[in-house]
Amino acid sequence: MQVCVPGRDGDIYAAPGASFQRIHVRTFVAEVVRVSVAAEEELTEDEHAGLELVRETGGIHQSDFWKELGVSSRKGSRIVESLVEKGLVDREDTIYNGHNTYYVSPTARDLEFSLLMAGDMLSPFIGEEEVDGNSDAFSQWIMNLAYEE
Amino acid sequence: MAFEDLLEDPVIQKYLHELVGPKGMPVAAAPPDGEVTDEELAEELDLELNDVRRALFILYENDLAEYRRLRDEDSGWLTYLWTFHYENIPENLEEEMHRLLAALEDREEYERNHEFYLCEVCSIRFEFGEAMDFGFECPECGSPLESMDNDRLVTAMDDRLAALREELNVESGA
Numbered sequence: 320m321q322v323c324v325p326g327r328d329g330d331i332y333a334a335p336g337a338s339f340q341r342i343h344v345r346t347f348v349a350e351v352v353r354v355s356v357a358a359e360e361e362l363t364e365d366e367h368a369g370l371e372l373v374r375e376t377g378g379i380h381q382s383d384f385w386k387e388l389g390v391s392s393r394k395g396s397r398i399v400e401s402l403v404e405k406g407l408v409d410r411e412d413t414i415y416n417g418h419n420t421y422y423v424s425p426t427a428r429d430l431e432f433s434l435l436m437a438g439d440m441l442s443p444f445i446g447e448e449e450v451d452g453n454s455d456a457f458s459q460w461i462m463n464l465a466y467e468e
Numbered sequence: 469m470a471f472e473d474l475l476e477d478p479v480i481q482k483y484l485h486e487l488v489g490p491k492g493m494p495v496a497a498a499p500p501d502g503e504v505t506d507e508e509l510a511e512e513l514d515l516e517l518n519d520v521r522r523a524l525f526i527l528y529e530n531d532l533a534e535y536r537r538l539r540d541e542d543s544g545w546l547t548y549l550w551t552f553h554y555e556n557i558p559e560n561l562e563e564e565m566h567r568l569l570a571a572l573e574d575r576e577e578y579e580r581n582h583e584f585y586l587c588e589v590c591s592i593r594f595e596f597g598e599a600m601d602f603g604f605e606c607p608e609c610g611s612p613l614e615s616m617d618n619d620r621l622v623t624a625m626d627d628r629l630a631a632l633r634e635e636l637n638v639e640s641g642a
Contacts, residue, residue, distance in 0.1 A: 377637045424637075427558035431635050432479040434628065435564055441482045442568045452571040452578075461575065465624035 359407060365390060369398040373408050378424035380415045399423055438467035470501045471554040480557055483564075487530060491515075492523030499552035506548055524550055531556045562636070569632045576625045585613035 362370065365388070372387055373379060379387070385395025399421065402408045406426065413422040435442040440463050443456035451457065474480055475497065484496040494513045506524060510517045527533035532554055538547045585599035586592070587606035594602065594613060604613045633640055 377634075427562040430558065430562055430565065431631075432477065432483075432558075432561045432565075434632055434635060435479060435561065435568060436482075437628075441479070441486055442564055444567050444571065445483060445486050445564055450567050450571050452574040457571060457575065461621055461625060464628060465621045 359405075362405075365394070366398050366401055369395075370402055370407055373402070373423050374425050374429055378422060380413065381410075381421040381423055382415060382418070384423055437461070438463035470499050470552065474554055474557055475499075479561070483557070483561060487532075488523040488526050491519045492526065495520055495523040496527065499554055503549040503551050506550065509550075524548075527552070530560060532560070565632060565636055566638075569629065569636065569638065572625055572629050572632070576622060576629060579618050579622050579625065584616040584618055586616040587611050587613055 359370070369384070369388055372384065376387075381395065381399055382392075384399065385392045388395060388398070390398070399408070399410060402423075403410045409424050409426055410421045411424075413420060415422075435445070437460045440460050443454065443460050444450045481497070485493055488496045494515060495509055498513070500509075506517060506520050509515070509524075510520045513520070524533055524535070528535065533550055533552050535548045535550045538549060539545070540547065583596040585594045585596065585604065587594075587609065589611045590606055590608045592606065592608065593616060599613045602613070605611070606613060629640070632638070
């Protein structure tokens with residue numbers, strides 16, 4: 320589906336009716352998102368391999384991470400540190416084989432969202448409070464899945 | 469405009485469209501950098517103020533926008549300053565993938581454990597018990613009900629279930 324994105328050539332802040340002074344603060348998060356996209360292109364070779372490993376495994380303990388990657392634990396930890404900072408992976412504390420370590424996982428951004436689609440139909444539960452597995456809309460979605468893919 | 473990379477994803481476009489509807493789509497599809505008022509958006513996008521507000525509040529309910537209020541000291545009027553938070557879209561869609569997975573699990577079990585009969589004229593499907601109650605005749609048109617094979621549905625559901633579990637790192641058979 321193509322969505323027509325309206326042109327934004329006019330300066331929105333100069334719109335008539337903007338009657339007060341405003342500080343033009345860019346949202347912090349918007350910056351982070353932009354940085355993370357750019358960041359991926361600037362990774363070192365090791366960081367790139369590390370990111371690929373996290374994505375391939377779908378999540379890995381840090382103690383396995385550096386072994387798989389064939390680097391020292393100290394280096395592995397620096398790689399993870401850097402990927403977390405760039406917002407490319409998530410990291411949480413965990414206990415694994417009796418010792419404290421981190422679990423390193425891909426961010427939600429990496430998920431294959433097209434799994435919500437059946438043909439050109441989106442999951443019918445989006446925007447709905449309740450999930451009704453017997454709704455007509457879901458039946459239609461399943462028919463699409465079986466006959467249109 | 470912010471979040472261009474997210475908005476390039478056709479699934480995300482569809483998701484936003486599903487939330488705000490066609491009238492709200494110009495608002496949802498062009499999140500500005502920084503803060504913006506509903507009036508500025510209406511002016512910029514040439515939309516009714518009500519449609520803009522409706523879209524903004526739907527985004528707000530889905531954690532995709534927030535506002536702060538300013539009171540104009542002279543007029544006493546309140547101004548709503550909106551910030552878009554599309555960085556939450558991936559987490560929202562992840563949650564939707566989990567909801568879809570749960571629904572598919574239930575439905576797959578139901579499809580596997582029931583036999584179905586179909587009226588080919590009306591395209592209505594009946595469970596075996598219902599079909600028997602109707603004497604294997606369609607209650608709408610009286611045509612005979614034919615046994616219906618749902619293997620293809622079950623296979624398609626199984627494939628998608630496996631893909632979702634793999635993607636979400638979820639064990640099967642919960």
